[in-house]
Every structure is written in structure tokens, then in C-alpha cells.
Amino acid sequence: MNGRKEIIEWLKEGCNIGKGVALYLKHGDNRRFKALLSLHRNRYKERLKLLLSRVAEVKISDYSGAGREKESDKFRKMYSFLADRDCPAELKILASDKITTYWTCVELHEKLFSCHKNEECLLVVRELVNTFIEDQTIKRELDYYKQHKGILGEHRIFERLKAIKRIRSMGVKELFKKERQLRENIWRIKAEIAKGDKPHLFSDREQRLQEKLDELAMVEKRLNE
Structure with missing residues (x-):
């Protein structure tokens, strides 16, 4: 051969x-x-x-297909509780995100070694660091549940799902109030991003912006029902 x-x-x-x-x-x-x-x-x-x-x-x-399947099998064995009926829905969502962040890190590593310009390398490194932080934050949640059979609750998904539940239970008056609040939040976050300062907060601000946009879309949908 x-x-x-x-x-x-x-x-x-x-x-x-x-x-x-x-x-x-x-x-x-x-x-x-x-x-x-x-x-x-x-x-x-x-x-x-x-x-x-x-x-x-x-x-x-x-x-990479075979390698991905092999890693998925290892992941399912490592966190076998994901197949349990009483496994919290939040953890199942995070498990799916964990697989995505893992392979995104792999792909960004590959991209990092092939980029040539400093600006390009900086963008790749920034995305890699943010993805790795997200990957490890999810890992802490899964490891904690595996060890204690309880929720650690540090990941932002828990607050996000609570916000969604609150919106679903709101009356019309509360929905109008929430709509105004969300539009103000979105304007403020966009203004922070537009300043271009504090680049280390860029990823967090983008995440918050998307969350608020998703909530606003849900509020508007409920108001149009």
C-alpha cells in the first residue's frame, strides 16, 4: 500500500x-x-x-464521516443518561450543541493551520476560543449531572427557556410591555456592538442579541394570534 x-x-x-x-x-x-x-x-x-x-x-x-460516527458513539457511552426518560430536556439540547461545538473546534483548528494573514488568523482564533469556552461550559453541565443526577444550571440555556415559558404564560397587557422592553434591549445591544469596543465581549453580545430577537419574534407571534 x-x-x-x-x-x-x-x-x-x-x-x-x-x-x-x-x-x-x-x-x-x-x-x-x-x-x-x-x-x-x-x-x-x-x-x-x-x-x-x-x-x-x-x-x-x-x-471525516467515520471519525464523527466513532466520536458520537464514544459521546453516547460517556453520557448514557441522555437516553433516560427522566433526563431533563435542557441537557438533551446541550448534548446536541456539544457535538456541534466539538466538531467546530476541530474544523477551526484545521483552518487555523492553513490561514496566512494575521487578520484571518485573529478571526479564526477568536471564534475558536469562543467555541471552546461554549464547549467546556456545556461539558460542565453534562459532567455535573452525570456525577450528581442534578442540574448545575450555569449555562444560559436555563434562563433562556425560563424566559420562553414566561412569555407563553403572559396576558396581552404583559406582552405589549414585554415587546417594548425587548425593543429597547435590542437597540442597546446593537449600539454596544456598533461601538466596536471590548472585542472580548463581542460573542456574548451577539448571543444576547439573538436571544432577544428570538423572544421578540415569539412575543409578536403571540400578539398576532
């Missing part, structure tokens, strides 16, 4: 780190990276995937 076929098989099988290191030592041409792999192989897994895909002249995304 030639090098290209070996690497494609490796990608299809789910990218075992040990086998990947062996493949790069055999087919790779970057001596410095080979030395780094011998010291800290797990730290460079995403770069290893990128460089081997370049050696084989293929795209990682073309062969």
Missing part, C-alpha cells in the same frame, strides 16, 4: 494518534515536526491530520 492510500485509510478509520505519528515519520518531510511529535504527540494531533492530508493531497473533511 502506498503512502497516499495508507493516509486515506487512516483518515477513514478515525485518525488513531499512534498510527498517524508512524505515518508521518514514514512519509512526512518536516524534521522539526517529527521531533515535536516524539515529545508531545497528543498536542499536535490536529496539525498532524492537516500535514498528512497534504501529503496525500486530500481534504480532511472528505473522510
Whole structure:
């Protein structure tokens, strides 16, 4: 089997780190990276995937299906309580989001190693950091429930679902009041975003804006019923 076929098989099988290191030592041409792999192989897994895909002249995304299925199986085993009837709906939603954030992080790592301009790298890094924070916030909720069979409740989804329930129970007068409040909130958040200051808060502001827009759409729908 030639090098290209070996690497494609490796990608299809789910990218075992040990086998990947062996493949790069055999087919790779970057001596410095080979030395780094011998010291800290797990730290460079995403770069290893990128460089081997370049050696084989293929795209990682073309062969990620099997790897994704394997990771999904591991995830379901790790959090088997998600299949329980009494598992809170919020956790099932977060579990779905966790799978998305995990693979978004993988894709952004790949993108980071292939970007060339500083501005592009900065945008990718910012998105990667925000996605990783979200991923870990969800993980804390799932790990807490796994250990204690109770809700930690730190993730914003819990407050968001409470807000939705409140809107569903409001009368007409309360809905009009809520509509005015939401429009003011949306105007204020848009103004904060437009300033362009505090870039570390940009992701949070965008999330809050979308939440308020969703609530407003729900209020308007109820008023039109």
C-alpha cells in the first residue's frame, strides 16, 4: 500500500494518534515536526491530520464521516443518561450543541493551520476560543449531572427557556410591555456592538442579541394570534 492510500485509510478509520505519528515519520518531510511529535504527540494531533492530508493531497473533511460516527458513539457511552426518560430536556439540547461545538473546534483548528494573514488568523482564533469556552461550559453541565443526577444550571440555556415559558404564560397587557422592553434591549445591544469596543465581549453580545430577537419574534407571534 502506498503512502497516499495508507493516509486515506487512516483518515477513514478515525485518525488513531499512534498510527498517524508512524505515518508521518514514514512519509512526512518536516524534521522539526517529527521531533515535536516524539515529545508531545497528543498536542499536535490536529496539525498532524492537516500535514498528512497534504501529503496525500486530500481534504480532511472528505473522510471525516467515520471519525464523527466513532466520536458520537464514544459521546453516547460517556453520557448514557441522555437516553433516560427522566433526563431533563435542557441537557438533551446541550448534548446536541456539544457535538456541534466539538466538531467546530476541530474544523477551526484545521483552518487555523492553513490561514496566512494575521487578520484571518485573529478571526479564526477568536471564534475558536469562543467555541471552546461554549464547549467546556456545556461539558460542565453534562459532567455535573452525570456525577450528581442534578442540574448545575450555569449555562444560559436555563434562563433562556425560563424566559420562553414566561412569555407563553403572559396576558396581552404583559406582552405589549414585554415587546417594548425587548425593543429597547435590542437597540442597546446593537449600539454596544456598533461601538466596536471590548472585542472580548463581542460573542456574548451577539448571543444576547439573538436571544432577544428570538423572544421578540415569539412575543409578536403571540400578539398576532
